[in-house]
Amino acid sequence: MQAGKLPLDLLTRLLGKIDVRDPRVFLGAKTGEDAALIDFGDRYLVAKTDPITFATDLIGWYLVQVNANDIAVMGGTPRWLMTTLLLPERTSESTVETIFEQLNNACETLGITLIGGHTEMTYDLPRPIAIGAMLGEVAKDRVVLTSGAQPGDSIILTKGIAIEGCSILAHESAEELLERGLDQATIDRASNFLYNPGISVVKDASIACDTVDVHAMHDPTEGGLSGGLVEMAAGADVGLLIDQDTIPILPECRQICDALDLDPLGLIASGSLLAAVPSGEVARLRGALAQEGISAYEIGKVTEPDDGLKIRDSDGVRDLPTFSRDELARWFGE
Numbered sequence: 001m002q003a004g005k006l007p008l009d010l011l012t013r014l015l016g017k018i019d020v021r022d023p024r025v026f027l028g029a030k031t032g033e034d035a036a037l038i039d040f041g042d043r044y045l046v047a048k049t050d051p052i053t054f055a056t057d058l059i060g061w062y063l064v065q066v067n068a069n070d071i072a073v074m075g076g077t078p079r080w081l082m083t084t085l086l087l088p089e090r091t092s093e094s095t096v097e098t099i100f101e102q103l104n105n106a107c108e109t110l111g112i113t114l115i116g117g118h119t120e121m122t123y124d125l126p127r128p129i130a131i132g133a134m135l136g137e138v139a140k141d142r143v144v145l146t147s148g149a150q151p152g153d154s155i156i157l158t159k160g161i162a163i164e165g166c167s168i169l170a171h172e173s174a175e176e177l178l179e180r181g182l183d184q185a186t187i188d189r190a191s192n193f194l195y196n197p198g199i200s201v202v203k204d205a206s207i208a209c210d211t212v213d214v215h216a217m218h219d220p221t222e223g224g225l226s227g228g229l230v231e232m233a234a235g236a237d238v239g240l241l242i243d244q245d246t247i248p249i250l251p252e253c254r255q256i257c258d259a260l261d262l263d264p265l266g267l268i269a270s271g272s273l274l275a276a277v278p279s280g281e282v283a284r285l286r287g288a289l290a291q292e293g294i295s296a297y298e299i300g301k302v303t304e305p306d307d308g309l310k311i312r313d314s315d316g317v318r319d320l321p322t323f324s325r326d327e328l329a330r331w332f333g334e
Contacts, residue, residue, distance in 0.1 A: 005222050007324065008230065032146045032235030034070035034219055037138075044143060046076040046136040050221075051129060054168050054328060058194060059130045060102030065200050066221065066270055067134035068110050072205035073217040073273065074145070076138035078110060083117035084131040091121060091128070099128070110202060142209060147235035149216040149276035153302040155240070156275045156285060158204045158294055159197045160248035161225050162264050163271030165328050166256050167193035173260070173331070180259040190252040199271035204294055208275050211288040216276040220269040222326045227266065228274050230309065230322060236276075239307035242300035242320060260331055266323035276302055 005011070012031045020028045026044060027037040035048040048070040052063045060083075068078040083103060087096065096119070107114050112134070122129075170177070170190035177187055193199070201219060208214050216236060220228025225247065233240050249264050257264045277285055279301075286296045303310075309320040325333075 005227075005325065008234065012234070027145070030147070030235065032218070032231035034146065035074050035076070035136075037074065037143065040137070043137050043139050044076075046071050046074050046138055047133070048136075049131065049133045051131040053129055054172070054332070057171060058102060059128055060099040061106040062102075062194070062199075063130045063132045064103060064106035064110065064112065067132040068112065069199075069201045069205075069219045069270060071134055071136035072202040073219050074136075074138060075142040075205070075209050075214075075217075076136040078112050078134055078136040078202065080113050080115045080135040081107060082115055082133045085117070085119040086122040086125060086129040086131075087120070088125045088127065089121050089123065099130070110200070144209065144214050144217050145235070146216050146218045146232050147237075149232055149236035149238050149302045151238055151302050151304050152279060153215055153276040154279045154282045154298050155229075155242070155300045155302065156273075156277060156282065156296050157225070157248065157299050158201065158273040158275075158289060158296045159271055160250040160253070160295070160297075161220075161272055162253050162267035162269040163193045163197060163250070164199050164221070164269060165224070165267035165326075166190040166250065166253045167199070168268070168328060169256055169260065169331070170252075177256060177259055182255060182259055186252055186255055190256060193250075193252070193271070197271060201271065201273040203292065204273040204289065207288050207292060207294070208273070208277070208285060212277050212281040212285045214275055214277055218274040220272060220274055222268050222329070223323060224264070224266040224269045224326060225272070225274075226321055226323060227326070228269065229320065232274060232276065233309055236302070237305050239303035239305055240300060240309050240320065241303050241307065241317075242311040244311050244313040246297055246299045248295070248297050257327075262327040262331060263321065263323070265321055266327040268326050268328050
């Protein structure tokens with residue numbers, strides 16, 4: 001198989017074979033859900049693990065953000081982090097110190113405590129790999145599941161796409177982008193997407209939960225917006241009708257994707273929150289987000305399962321495009 005996530009059908013089949021023996025596991029491994037939920041009496045412990053395998057120069061800071069996002073979209077508050085760092089032989093001491101500084105700074109910003117982990121120099125490793133295991137907590141009446149989307153809901157997307165993918169490409173493929181005609185200012189702006197508009201959706205998710213009756217939230221990571229929508233629909237057993245013209249593709253993303261012949265709908269998209277909310281509450285949610293400087297867009301509707309996954313534009317309605325692997329993985333793999 002090629003680099004990237006497992007195919008959705010294979011992953012679903014494998015997860016379906018897991019036997020959950022502990023009755024305290026309220027939500028275990030399930031396609032489309034961002035974290036596990038374990039019953040701790042008056043609340044759930046939220047548990048998540050995620051690696052960083054593409055980005056390298058901001059790997060510590062990056063690791064905290066992506067794990068915290070998956071706690072937040074469950075309605076939870078990220079609290080504790082354990083980290084495993086696998087580093088190539090001959091990694092300098094200053095590099096290790098920089099990664100730890102990134103971890104500490106990111107944790108401090110989000111109110112997370114780094115409680116342990118493991119670090120080693122690993123034989124025959126071409127680049128650093130960081131794996132996070134994050135724990136959070138959520139009140140039982142505040143839990144939000146990806147599988148909670150309901151027919152008639154509006155689908156909201158914050159900020160725009162593809163924040164994470166564009167930032168990685170600007171960091172890792174700047175020379176190629178320059179050779180293909182992009183100017184340095186565009187590359188610099190895209191490179192800064194990690195911070196502005198930022199890849200964290202912790203604030204977005206918290207505002208949504210505080211403002212409206214959120215039926216579902218999801219962090220569209222690997223697989224991009226399209227992958228996130230497919231996972232949301234699969235988890236909830238619903239259909240979707242997406243309005244392509246309302247999808248906020250950031251200008252820098254459009255330029256980078258055009259230059260590298262990539263599709264922004266399939267490019268890793270952390271930084272954008274996907275949410276399914278009752279249609280009557282869209283204006284209130286958008287207003288609350290706008291007050292905090294977060295843009296939000298209604299990009300479609302949740303439909304009945306038999307309607308399938310569709311996207312429409314001025315030329316009509318067609319199947320939602322899907323991707324066998326993330327466009328970022330395709331780019332680096334080729």
